[in-house]
Amino acid sequence: MLRSVLVVNPKGGAGKTTLAVNLAAGLAYAGEGVCLWDLDRQHSALQWLARRPDHLPPIARLDQRDQAPREASWLVLDSPAALHGKRLQEMLKQAHKVLVPIQPSLFDIAASGAFLRELREDQALSRRKAIGVIGMRVDPRTRAATQLANFLREHDVPLVGWLRDTQLYPNAAFQGESIFDLPPYLAEREVAMWEPILAWVRNG
Ligand SMILES: Nc1ncnc2c1ncn2[C@@H]1O[C@H](COP(=O)(O)OP(=O)(O)OP(=O)(O)O)[C@@H](O)[C@H]1O
Ligand SMILES: [Mg+2]
Structure with a gap:
């Protein structure tokens, strides 16, 4: 069965693409078939995928849900900033899990309340407890x-x-790496x- 993980936060620059491409790679390392679907017109995730060296665990590009290869177990969806309303609802319907990256600043936190609601x-x-947050670019021991x-x-x-704030993420991304x-x-x-x-x- 194909299980989808939607990475979403309407705030620009929250870390959606970083989270999505690394998640796809992490799942691929476990030997599972992984597809990545870039819903953002900026196509950052696709640019990453295009750079990904062939010798690394493969991640398939997907442009339509029904094109997923039979052996695929995971679909990771990277979403654009400002995804709200009807389009968001459509995406949520297809998702098994929803991951929301949030940076722990006053502004990011304040902007996230309405979205989490x-x-x-x-x-x-909600019933399946399928919504989770990732604290992004943060040291877990801090006040933030x-x-x-x-x-x-x-x-x-x-x-x-x-996920901690480290240049390892952007540096790896230049090479199509995670x-x-x-x-x-x-x-x-x-x-x-x-x-x-x-x-x-x-899990689940
Ligand atoms: N954990 C991290 N450590 C260091 N830099 C990070 C981390 N996560 C994200 N970044 C950097 O923050 C910037 C924004 O991240 P990213 O592009 O993943 O956000 P986004 O939510 O996809 O943005 P957009 O809304 O434009 O699609 C990028 O330059 C990325 O390299
Ligand atoms: Mg992005």
């Missing part, structure tokens, strides 16, 4: 991280994991941060 109006997703955790508790949305493609001496700590994220995505 909009997401939670999707009864099916605590602020984000408190905010999410109020909204009753789980904080699935954290954090999982880097040598362990560089990326071991970052890869460990992905364990709870991959577990949450796979």
Whole structure:
């Protein structure tokens, strides 16, 4: 069965594409068939995919849902900024899991409240507890991280994991690489941060 993970946050630059391409790669490393669908007209995820070297675990490009290869287990969807309303609802209907990257700044947190409420109006997703947040570009030990955790508790949305602020992400992306493609001496700590994220995505 093809399971889809929608990466979404209407705020521009929240970290959607970074999260989506690394998630796709993390799943591909487990030997699972992964497709990546770039819904954004900026095509950042597709640019990354086009640069991806052939020797790395493959990720298939998808442009239409019914084109997914039979052996594919995962579809990761990278969404554009400002995705709201009807189009968002359509995307949510197709998603098994929804991941929302949020940077723990006052402005990002404030901008996310209404969106999380909009997401939670999707009864099916809420019932399945299929909506999760990733704290983006943050050290989990900081005050900013605590602020984000408190905010999410109020909204009753789980904080699935954290990704730290590191140049490893943009540097890897230039090569069409993910954090999982880097040598362990560089990326071991970052890869460990992905364990709870991959577990949450796979669970259910
Ligand atoms: N964990 C991280 N550490 C360092 N830099 C990061 C991290 N996550 C994202 N970035 C950088 O932040 C910028 C915005 O990230 P990204 O493009 O993934 O956001 P986006 O939500 O997809 O943006 P858009 O709304 O324009 O599609 C990029 O330059 C990216 O390299
Ligand atoms: Mg993007």
